[in-house]
Amino acid sequence: xxxFEKTPxxxxxxxxTVLDVTDILAGVxxxxxIGRNTYRIAPGLYCxxxxxxxxxxxxxxxxxxSFDILRRELISVDAWIxxxxxxxxxVWCAAGKGTFSTAEVVRCVRNAGLDRLVSxxxxxxxxxxxxxxxxxxxxxxxxxxxxxxxxxAKDLNRFLAVGRDADSGMRQVTFSLWERFVLIPVExxxxxxxLLWVLVAGFILSGIGPGGFxxxxxxxxxxxxxxxxxxxxxxxxxxxxxxxxxxxxxAFALKGLFTGTALxxxxxxxRWHTANGWELLAxxxxxxxxxxxxxxxxxxxxxxTSPSGVEKEMRRAIPWQGTAVLAGVAIxxxxxxx
Amino acid sequence: xxTFRYLSNVVTLSLDSxxxxxxxxxxxxxxxxxxxxxxxxxxxxxxxxxxECGACANNCPVEAIRVTxxxxxxxxxxxxxxxxxxxxxxx
Numbered sequence: 001x002x003x004f005e006k007t008p009x010x011x012x013x014x015x016x017t018v019l020d021v022t023d024i025l026a027g028v029x030x031x032x033x034i035g036r037n038t039y040r041i042a043p044g045l046y047c048x049x050x051x052x053x054x055x056x057x058x059x060x061x062x063x064x065x066s067f068d069i070l071r072r073e074l075i076s077v078d079a080w081i082x083x084x085x086x087x088x089x090x091v092w093c094a095a096g097k098g099t100f101s102t103a104e105v106v107r108c109v110r111n112a113g114l115d116r117l118v119s120x121x122x123x124x125x126x127x128x129x130x131x132x133x134x135x136x137x138x139x140x141x142x143x144x145x146x147x148x149x150x151x152x153a154k155d156l157n158r159f160l161a162v163g164r165d166a167d168s169g170m171r172q173v174t175f176s177l178w179e180r181f182v183l184i185p186v187e188x189x190x191x192x193x194x195l196l197w198v199l200v201a202g203f204i205l206s207g208i209g210p211g212g213f214x215x216x217x218x219x220x221x222x223x224x225x226x227x228x229x230x231x232x233x234x235x236x237x238x239x240x241x242x243x244x245x246x247x248x249x250x251a252f253a254l255k256g257l258f259t260g261t262a263l264x265x266x267x268x269x270x271r272w273h274t275a276n277g278w279e280l281l282a283x284x285x286x287x288x289x290x291x292x293x294x295x296x297x298x299x300x301x302x303x304x305t306s307p308s309g310v311e312k313e314m315r316r317a318i319p320w321q322g323t324a325v326l327a328g329v330a331i332x333x334x335x336x337x338x
Numbered sequence: 339x340x341t342f343r344y345l346s347n348v349v350t351l352s353l354d355s356x357x358x359x360x361x362x363x364x365x366x367x368x369x370x371x372x373x374x375x376x377x378x379x380x381x382x383x384x385x386x387x388x389x390e391c392g393a394c395a396n397n398c399p400v401e402a403i404r405v406t407x408x409x410x411x412x413x414x415x416x417x418x419x420x421x422x423x424x425x426x427x428x429x
Binding site: 136151166245296297309 | 371388391394399409410411414416
């Protein structure tokens with residue numbers, strides 16, 4: 001924020017279009033899952049440049065990453081920005097959850113006194129908000145017409161320049177290598193929350209042997225299990241997102257099984273002389289199933305998987321994934337007695 | 339999205355051509371290019387590209403489009419199985 005624009009509805013904070021180092025570092029942090037649920041800005045009216053009564057009104061979510069991406073793209077544009085209260089969630093997810101909704105748009109338009117601020121009666125909404133906002137009801141309830149803006153903020157300049165008209169390229173989501181890559185840190189952060197318990201269970205299982213429980217065996221064999229978990233994560237949460245369009249099969253559980261099997265073979269080869277045959281078999285099974293499960297979880301981060309499809313895939317995959325985990329546990333414990 | 343394909347023939351999207359008034363709003367809001375206009379009627383041009391976000395049905399003025407929207411996330415679906423739809427939270 002730099003200063004305030006004096007308007008008939010009060011002082012409106014003016015924000016800059018250049019992100020400073022703090023914004024960029026904070027953006028990297030939330031991409032890594034740190035403080036992601038509290039990264040929000042105050043809802044309400046903001047402005048960019050020196051807007052007047054004819055300037056466009058752009059509507060967005062109060063997730064600060066969304067807001068920063070929007071303002072970064074608005075160099076040499078004069079516009080009002082209406083920030084809704086989406087509880088710090090991005091546009092598309094908030095629309096899916098019902099916080100970026102028709103009622104919220106109407107409420108914020110009224111609270112901001114938009115009809116006294118601008119002479120026109122148009123709002124530019126991000127297209128992905130259409131999941132939660134019914135344009136005709138916004139018009140009916142507050143008199144403002146909804147113009148569906150482009151999916152990506154980077155197309156806004158062009159969209160506004162050509163008279164608020166979006167071509168099909170602006171209307172469709174993409175899932176490029178870079179767009180997939182930036183999702184990996186958040187996936188890893190989510191996994192690490194559960195990983196500790198898996199590893200603790202792994203160390204306990206690993207310590208069981210003919211002589212009862214052995215801390216030495218628990219540590220030595222537990223480290224092998226840790227390596228299998230790490231390899232599974234590499235397969236399911238890193239390789240699958242990166243290699244997504246090139247992996248065989250459509251079901252993510254199978255894509256993850258594919259990468260997990262390939263990496264599991266490498267792991268068993270590396271452990272060939274330091275583990276017995278049963279141990280190698282258990283490590284191989286776990287790497288594959290861990291990778292498969294994590295890949296299946298990645299469906300939630302993609303912009304093209306339908307819930308009906310995910311549910312169908314899960315009903316098929318979870319039974320054999322569960323069976324494989326139990327078989328892996330049984331073989332692992334039995335291998336200490338071999 | 340033509341470059342990515344998920345499972346075939348699973349989505350709940352359907353369109354009632356008789357009810358369609360040809361306004362074309364569904365083709366504007368669909369982020370996957372699933373719907374297209376053929377003359378004065380909308381049609382489903384790429385059913386398997388649909389991700390059931392519900393934007394089209396939410397904005398159709400005559401309720402000609404039906405789809406069961408939802409969150410396509412495994413962790414969320416597991417929660418709905420265990421805790422039920424109301425208690426489940428998304429990431």
